[in-house]
Amino acid sequence: MKVFFEDVKNDKITRLGFASSFGIVLASVVFVLFYFNSLPSFIPIFNQLPWGEHRLGATNTIFLPILIAFLILLFNLFLSLVIHKRIPLVSRMLAITSLSVSFLVLFFVIRTVQLVF
Numbered sequence: 020m021k022v023f024f025e026d027v028k029n030d031k032i033t034r035l036g037f038a039s040s041f042g043i044v045l046a047s048v049v050f051v052l053f054y055f056n057s058l059p060s061f062i063p064i065f066n067q068l069p070w071g072e073h074r075l076g077a078t079n080t081i082f083l084p085i086l087i088a089f090l091i092l093l094f095n096l097f098l099s100l101v102i103h104k105r106i107p108l109v110s111r112m113l114a115i116t117s118l119s120v121s122f123l124v125l126f127f128v129i130r131t132v133q134l135v136f
Contacts, residue, residue, distance in 0.1 A: 027096075027103050027110065036114025037099070040092050043121040047085045047128050054132050055081075062135055081128065088124040092117045 027033050061075040064083070076083075095113040103110040 027100055030103065030107060030110070032111045033099060033103070033107075033114045036111070036118045037092070037096055040088075040114070040117040040121040043118070043125050044085060044089050044092060047088070047121070047125045048082075050125070050132070051081050051085065051128055058132070058135060062131060064131060081131065084124045084127055088121045091120050 027037070055078070058078045058081070060078055062078060062081060063074050064076040064080050065074050095117045099110040099113045
């Protein structure tokens with residue numbers, strides 16, 4: 020099992036990409052937990068829907084994008100671990116994709132909380 024993680028751990032881009040992604044997802048969770056008690060009971064989380072009640076979600080739905088970003092991170096990390104020996108470039112692209120998704124989720128969470136205040 021230790022050899023399984025060794026390839027990704029030795030690759031600097033992949034290691035930094037996944038570590039930064041995990042840090043950003045963790046920062047998103049901390050940010051939401053810091054403001055969670057002061058959020059209203061409904062927040063505008065589904066902004067792509069037409070105007071009205073359909074755009075609103077319960078306060079707990081602010082964790083939905085963070086959960087999706089974390090699942091993408093885990094899936095990309097597992098896929099990267101599997102294919103890194105054969106195709107290291109794809110492994111690096113998965114790490115950068117995870118970093119991009121987690122950064123965009125952090126930006127989305129911050130903007131949503133700012134929209135409420």
